[in-house]
Amino acid sequence: MNYRKLGNTGLEVSSIGLGCMGMSTSYPPFPEKSEMINFIHKAVDIGVTFFDTAEVYGPYVNEELVGEALIPHRSEVVIATKFGWDIRDGKVCGLDSRPAAVRKAVEGSLKRLRTDYINLYYQHRVDPNVPIEEVAEVMKELAREGKILHWGLSEPGAGTIRRAHKAFPVTAVQSEYSMWYRKPEEEVIPVLEELGIGFVPFSPLGKGFLTGTVTKDAIFAENDVRHSIPRFNNPENLAANQAMAEAVKGFSEARGLSPAKLALAWLLAQKPWIVPIPGTKKLERLQENMSAADVELSANDMAELNGILSSIHIEGGRYGDAAERMTGI
Numbered sequence: 001m002n003y004r005k006l007g008n009t010g011l012e013v014s015s016i017g018l019g020c021m022g023m024s025t026s027y028p029p030f031p032e033k034s035e036m037i038n039f040i041h042k043a044v045d046i047g048v049t050f051f052d053t054a055e056v057y058g059p060y061v062n063e064e065l066v067g068e069a070l071i072p073h074r075s076e077v078v079i080a081t082k083f084g085w086d087i088r089d090g091k092v093c094g095l096d097s098r099p100a101a102v103r104k105a106v107e108g109s110l111k112r113l114r115t116d117y118i119n120l121y122y123q124h125r126v127d128p129n130v131p132i133e134e135v136a137e138v139m140k141e142l143a144r145e146g147k148i149l150h151w152g153l154s155e156p157g158a159g160t161i162r163r164a165h166k167a168f169p170v171t172a173v174q175s176e177y178s179m180w181y182r183k184p185e186e187e188v189i190p191v192l193e194e195l196g197i198g199f200v201p202f203s204p205l206g207k208g209f210l211t212g213t214v215t216k217d218a219i220f221a222e223n224d225v226r227h228s229i230p231r232f233n234n235p236e237n238l239a240a241n242q243a244m245a246e247a248v249k250g251f252s253e254a255r256g257l258s259p260a261k262l263a264l265a266w267l268l269a270q271k272p273w274i275v276p277i278p279g280t281k282k283l284e285r286l287q288e289n290m291s292a293a294d295v296e297l298s299a300n301d302m303a304e305l306n307g308i309l310s311s312i313h314i315e316g317g318r319y320g321d322a323a324e325r326m327t328g329i
Helices: 033-045 061-069 071-076 099-113 132-144 158-167 188-195 235-240 242-253 259-270 283-294 299-310
Strands: 003-006 011-014 050-052 078-083 085-088 091-095 118-123 148-154 172-176 198-202
Touching: 003 198, 033 061, 033 071, 033 283, 061 071, 061 078, 061 099, 078 099, 099 118, 099 132, 118 132, 118 172, 132 148, 132 158, 148 158, 158 188, 172 188, 188 198, 235 242, 242 259, 242 299, 259 283, 259 299
Parallel strands: 050 078, 078 118, 118 148, 148 172, 172 198
Antiparallel strands: 003 011, 085 091
16 A cells, blocks of 8 residues: 655555445445444555544444444554534534534544544534634644644635634645546645645545446435435436546546546546545455555546546536535635
């Protein structure tokens, strides 16, 4: 496994991490906990050192899974989790990044993860009711107390990143980024490069779409996150977007790659401080994803591929309206 550093802080992780959300929520079916614990152990065995979870996944059960699974390997791995939600009686009622809420959240995460410290602690969504400087001050305090080692932001806008980093240096920003969602290239990635902040793309395989396994006739269960996403739940959008999947498949097959390996290699080629976190529950897919770190796309390959991608218009939003309003603040 190759390794990368997230920005200028020196936090080193495997070049490709593992998003653990789908093991407990959003992408059914959900295997037995024991099966996923064994799966995470195998991920460590093949070199994965970067594991991503959040208190809201479940809620709580995904952190419990990751924490239990990584007990034997705690000193060898980097665990990233997230805060920022108002969770009451197991239901998400909105955002809450007030200092007291953050302190309550970190204690809960530490307990569920069975650890004394969190390697990377993200604000899951920017809370418009709490100045980001106030959040940064709490992160600074938690770092002094040794409860977190680094902090980051998920789905922030460029202005928020600047303000947060000025208040207390940010190690990484996590946002959706892939061949079929490239908006971060406009403002976020340039700011991250300027400030020396790492970038962690989630949904790097387009929530499965870029693998070529989502057909135009696909129907998603109500507990599948794609059921609420216009790119997936609108038949016309899903059919129109097959052009992207077909283009990726054709380009990858011509070079002896799978679509997933190509999609991840494309991301890795963007910047040396980008670390995608694809999620999977299958060992063969995990091995396929991790092997993308060994793929080197030539300058000609990248130019040709980017030309193809730029010529394809993607139909439908990546989120529903309510979820989209929580991003880019």
